[in-house]
Amino acid sequence: xxxxxxLTGNGASLATSLFPLVIxxxxxxxxxxxxxxxxxxxxxxxxITAVMGANGAGKSLLLRLLHGLLTPTxxxxxxxxxxxDDDIRARQAMVFQRPTMLRRSAADNLAFALQxxxxxxxxxxxxxxxxxxxxEHAALxxxxxxxxxxxxxxxxxxxxxxxxxxxxxxxxAASLDPIATHAVEDFVRDIHHDGIKVILVTxxxxxxxxxxxxxxxxxxxxxxxxxPAEEFFKRPTSAAARAYLDGQLAI
Amino acid sequence: xxxxxxxxSLAVGLVVSGDPELWSxxxxxxxxxxxxxxxxxxxxLPLGAFLAVVKFPxxxxxxxxxxxxxxxxxxxxxxxxxxxxxxxxxxGVLGLLYTPTAMIIAQxxxxxxxxxxxxxxxxADLHGEYDEFFRSLGLSTRQTIxxxxxxxxxxxxxxxxxxxxxxxxxxxxxxxxxxxxxxxTRVMTTAIALETSKGDLALAMALGLILIAIALLVNVxxxxxxxxxxxxxxx
Ligand SMILES: Nc1ncnc2c1ncn2[C@@H]1O[C@H](COP(=O)(O)OP(=O)(O)OP(=O)(O)O)[C@@H](O)[C@H]1O
Ligand SMILES: [Mg+2]
Numbered sequence: 173x174x175x176x177x178x179l180t181g182n183g184a185s186l187a188t189s190l191f192p193l194v195i196x197x198x199x200x201x202x203x204x205x206x207x208x209x210x211x212x213x214x215x216x217x218x219x220i221t222a223v224m225g226a227n228g229a230g231k232s233l234l235l236r237l238l239h240g241l242l243t244p245t246x247x248x249x250x251x252x253x254x255x256x257d258d259d260i261r262a263r264q265a266m267v268f269q270r271p272t273m274l275r276r277s278a279a280d281n282l283a284f285a286l287q288x289x290x291x292x293x294x295x296x297x298x299x300x301x302x303x304x305x306x307x308e309h310a311a312l313x314x315x316x317x318x319x320x321x322x323x324x325x326x327x328x329x330x331x332x333x334x335x336x337x338x339x340x341x342x343x344x345a346a347s348l349d350p351i352a353t354h355a356v357e358d359f360v361r362d363i364h365h366d367g368i369k370v371i372l373v374t375x376x377x378x379x380x381x382x383x384x385x386x387x388x389x390x391x392x393x394x395x396x397x398x399x400p401a402e403e404f405f406k407r408p409t410s411a412a413a414r415a416y417l418d419g420q421l422a423i
Numbered sequence: 424x425x426x427x428x429x430x431x432s433l434a435v436g437l438v439v440s441g442d443p444e445l446w447s448x449x450x451x452x453x454x455x456x457x458x459x460x461x462x463x464x465x466x467x468l469p470l471g472a473f474l475a476v477v478k479f480p481x482x483x484x485x486x487x488x489x490x491x492x493x494x495x496x497x498x499x500x501x502x503x504x505x506x507x508x509x510x511x512x513x514x515g516v517l518g519l520l521y522t523p524t525a526m527i528i529a530q531x532x533x534x535x536x537x538x539x540x541x542x543x544x545x546x547a548d549l550h551g552e553y554d555e556f557f558r559s560l561g562l563s564t565r566q567t568i569x570x571x572x573x574x575x576x577x578x579x580x581x582x583x584x585x586x587x588x589x590x591x592x593x594x595x596x597x598x599x600x601x602x603x604x605x606x607x608t609r610v611m612t613t614a615i616a617l618e619t620s621k622g623d624l625a626l627a628m629a630l631g632l633i634l635i636a637i638a639l640l641v642n643v644x645x646x647x648x649x650x651x652x653x654x655x656x657x658x
Contacts, residue, residue, distance in 0.1 A: 241555050262561050272556035275574040275657040284570070285560060316656035334560070 190251045190263060190337055191217030191369065193238070198247035200237055201393075207233055209393035211247070217338075219385030220360065220370045222401065224377075226416060229390040231373045232269055235340045238371075239266050265336035269343050269373075271327030273315040278307050278326050281315045285333040297333070304362075305329035306355060321352040328359060332368075339363060341372045345379060357383055377420045381405055389413045434628035445629055452610040455523055455597070456590040459530035460538075464583050467535045471542025471582075472568040475550050486543060492536035497529075501599030504529040508600065521602040526610070529596040534586035541582035542575075549575050577652035581645050588641045592634065 193215040200208040208230050215221060223231050236242045238249060240256040251260050274281050282298045289297060302311045305325040310318055315326060324344055331339055341360065345353040353376075360383055364370050374380050380387060380401065387404040389397035391412040397404060408414045437445050474486055506512050508520040508528075519525045549571050557567050572579065594612035601608035603617050611630045619627045652658040 236555075239559060241558055258561055261559070266559045268555065268559075272553055274553075274570070275576075275655075287566070314655045314657065 189217050194250040196248050199245045207393050213395050217369050220364050220383050221386050222380040222384035223373045223388045225390035230393040264338045265331035265334050266340040267327045267331045277312045278315050279311040285330045301329045320347040338369045343373050430624045430628050433625035437629040448614050455526045459527045459590050460587045462531045463535040463538045467538035468542050471539040472546045472571050474543045475546035489536050489540045493540045497593040497595030500533045501596035504600045525600040526597045529600045530590045534590050538582050538586040545575050545578040546571050577648050580648050584641050584645050
C-alpha cells in the first residue's frame with residue numbers, strides 16, 4: 173500500500189499541489205485581544221511539520237484558520253497561489269484537539285467520512301480503516317464509549333478516510349498511553365509515507381524529535397521560530413523556545 | 424361511595440372483556456393521534472433542525488413564535504380548522520368537516536410547533552458540538568440536517584412522545600372539528616366529555632383508565648429512551 177512520498181494522497185486532485193502555503197500578515201482576534209498576531213510564513217509540502225508552543229500560544233487557532241474554520245481578521249492564506257475554498261478544504265482533513273464523536277458506532281463514524289464512496293466499497297474501506305486503527309474489538313461499540321485513546325485513533329482513521337493531501341493533527345497523542353502513542357506515531361509515519369503532508373501540534377518534545385522534519389514555534393500568536401527539527405532542538409534561537417524546551421526537560 | 428365503586432368495576436369489566444364499542448373508540452383515538460404525530464414529525468423535525476442550522480434574518484423571531492405556539496390552546500386550533508373546513512370556508516369544498524381527517528389536521532397543527540420547538544433546541548445543542556467537524560468534512564446543509572436528526576434520534580423521539588401525549592389527551596380541537604359522531608369521529612376524550620352527561624359513566628371511566636395508562640406508558644417510554652441514550656452515551 174505504500175506509495176513514494178512524492179505522490180499526493182488524493183488521486184483525483186493531482187493537478188496542482190496545495191503547496192507552497194504562503195501566509196502573510198495573518199491576524200485573528202477580537203477587539204480586546206489579538207490572538208494570532210501578524211503572522212507571516214511559508215511552508216512547503218514535504219515532511220511532517222511540528223507546531224509547538226505554550227498553552228494558549230495559538231496553535232489550535234492557527235490550524236482552524238488554515239483549515240478555513242475561522243475567518244482571519246486580516247491577512248491572507250495562500251495555497252499555491254489560491255485562496256482557500258471548498259475544494260481546497262476537501263483536500264485537507266483535521267483531527268481536533270477534542271475529536272467529535274458521532275452518536276454512532278466506531279464503524280459508522282468511519283462510514284460517515286466515506287459518504288463520497290459508493291456503498292458497495294464503503295463497507296470494505298471501513299473494515300480496512302478499523303484494522304489500521306486497531307479497533308477490531310470495538311467496531312460496533314458506540315464511539316462515545318471508547319476510551320480516550322481509542323477515540324483519538326478513531327478520529328485519526330476517520331480523518332484519513334477522506335484521503336486528504338494535508339492532515340492537521342492537533343495533539344493526537346495527548347491522553348494516550350505509551351503503547352498507543354507509539355501506535356499513533358507509526359500511524360503518522362505511515363500517513364506521511366503515503367505522501368500526505370502532516371502538520372502536527374504537540375507538546376511532546378520526544379515525539380516531535382521522533383516525527384518532525386521541521387518545527388514551527390509559536391509564542392503569543394506569532395511564529396518566532398521556523399527551523400529544521402534537528403536544528404531547532406539543538407540550538408533554539410529564541411528565549412521563549414529555550415524556556416519551553418528547558419521546562420520540558422525539567423519535568 | 425358504593426356507586427362510584429361499581430362504576431369502576433364496570434369500567435374495568437369493559438376494558439377486560441374487550442367491549443367492541445370501547446375498543447373502536449380507542450382505535451380511532453390512536454389512529455388520529457398517531458397519524459397527526461407522524462405528520463407533525465415529518466414537518467417539525469426538519470423544520471426544527473433547519474432553524475437550528477441555517478442562519479437567516481428573522482430567525483430569532485420565528486423561533487420565538489414557534490416557542491409561543493408550543494402552548495397553543497386546542498380549542499383555538501379547533502376553531503381555526505373549523506373555519507377553514509366549514510362549508511363556507513376556503514377548504515369547505517373538500518367536505519372534511521366532522522371526519523377523522525379533519526381531526527388529524529387539527530392535531531397536526533396543534534403539535535407541530537411543540538415538536539419543532541423541542542427539536543430545534545436539541546438540534547441546536549448538537550449542532551454546536553458538531554459544527555466544526557461537519558464544516559471540516561464539507562457537508563452540505565442537507566447532509567448536516569440529516570446527520571443531526573439521526574444523531575439526535577433519542578431526544579427527538581422524546582419530542583415526538585411529548586407531541587403524542589399532548590395530542591391523545593386534548594379534547595378542544597377534536598370536539599370542534601370532529602363533532603363526537605358515534606362510530607365516526609368519537610375518540611376517547613370527546614367520549615369522556617360527552618358520554619358522562621348522557622349517563623354512560625362506565626364507558627367514560629373505562630376510557631379514562633385507558634388514557635391514564637397511555638400517559639403512564641408515554642412517560643415510561645421517555646424514561647427508558649433517556650436511560651438507553653445515557654447508557655450508549657448518545658444523550
Ligand atoms: N473563539 C475564540 N474566541 C476568543 N478567544 C479564543 C477563541 N479560541 C481561542 N481563543 C484564545 O486564543 C488563545 C489561543 O488558543 P489556542 O486554542 O490556539 O491555544 P493552543 O496554542 O492550541 O493551546 P493548547 O496548547 O492549550 O491547546 C487562547 O488564549 C484562547 O483562550
Ligand atoms: Mg490547542
